[in-house]
Amino acid sequence: MMKTRFPLLVLAMAVLASGFSTTSATGHEGHDHEAMQKAEKKISDTLAKLPAEDQKLAAAQRFCPMMAYSRLGAMGAPIKLTIEGKPVFVCCKGCIDDAKAGGTATVKITEKLKDASAELAKLPPAERAAAEAQKYCAINTKGLLGSMGAPIKLEIDGKPVYLCCGGCTKKAQANPAATLAKVEELKKPGMKEGHDHGDKDHADHKK
Numbered sequence: 001m002m003k004t005r006f007p008l009l010v011l012a013m014a015v016l017a018s019g020f021s022t023t024s025a026t027g028h029e030g031h032d033h034e035a036m037q038k039a040e041k042k043i044s045d046t047l048a049k050l051p052a053e054d055q056k057l058a059a060a061q062r063f064c065p066m067m068a069y070s071r072l073g074a075m076g077a078p079i080k081l082t083i084e085g086k087p088v089f090v091c092c093k094g095c096i097d098d099a100k101a102g103g104t105a106t107v108k109i110t111e112k113l114k115d116a117s118a119e120l121a122k123l124p125p126a127e128r129a130a131a132e133a134q135k136y137c138a139i140n141t142k143g144l145l146g147s148m149g150a151p152i153k154l155e156i157d158g159k160p161v162y163l164c165c166g167g168c169t170k171k172a173q174a175n176p177a178a179t180l181a182k183v184e185e186l187k188k189p190g191m192k193e194g195h196d197h198g199d200k201d202h203a204d205h206k207k
């Protein structure tokens with residue numbers, strides 16, 4: 001019994017996954033592309049000042065492990081640490097102590113960020129940006145989008161909803177209003193993170 005049922009389930013999930021994740025980014029409404037491009041340019045200029053090896057590492061990691069929504073380079077040069085013998089970039093000084101205190105956990109998050117970034121990099125730019133803005137699955141809110149392969153995209157009431165895997169599809173569709181509310185919540189990173197990262201005042205991050 002188990003032997004036949006399991007592969008079927010996997011197959012069904014794979015079909016769902018391929019069906020939804022290949023949906024193209026047609027007709028998404030009024031994004032400010034210019035502002036986005038400017039922000040990207042600023043980040044790439046900042047990262048370009050790092051040594052070549054670090055540029056690669058920071059680009060692969062893309063986000064700070066302590067502030068999962070914080071793009072490396074968006075707040076000035078990211079800071080390179082060595083934790084458990086592994087290079088880890090954090091977005092700002094305020095994240096150094098937490099990152100070190102996290103030890104193995106910090107290294108694990110960093111690895112996950114690298115995997116997720118590599119996966120999301122395969123998406124068209126607008127899709128990638130949308131998935132990165134949501135960051136976590138609307139159902140499994142600890143599931144980093146891209147960490148379980150290509151994220152699944154649904155449309156609920158015409159709004160894009162990203163999920164970590166096909167297994168979350170049914171739950172997302174079962175309660176559309178709650179799913180959309182969760183997406184909105186996830187897109188407000190300030191609500192979710194432990195310490196408050198304003199855009200500017202990193203100087204008075206508490207130690």
Ligand SMILES: [Zn+2]
Pocket residue numbers: 064067070090091092093094095197
């Ligand atoms: Zn920081």
Ligand SMILES: [Zn+2]
Pocket residue numbers: 137139140143163164165166167168
């Ligand atoms: Zn999932």
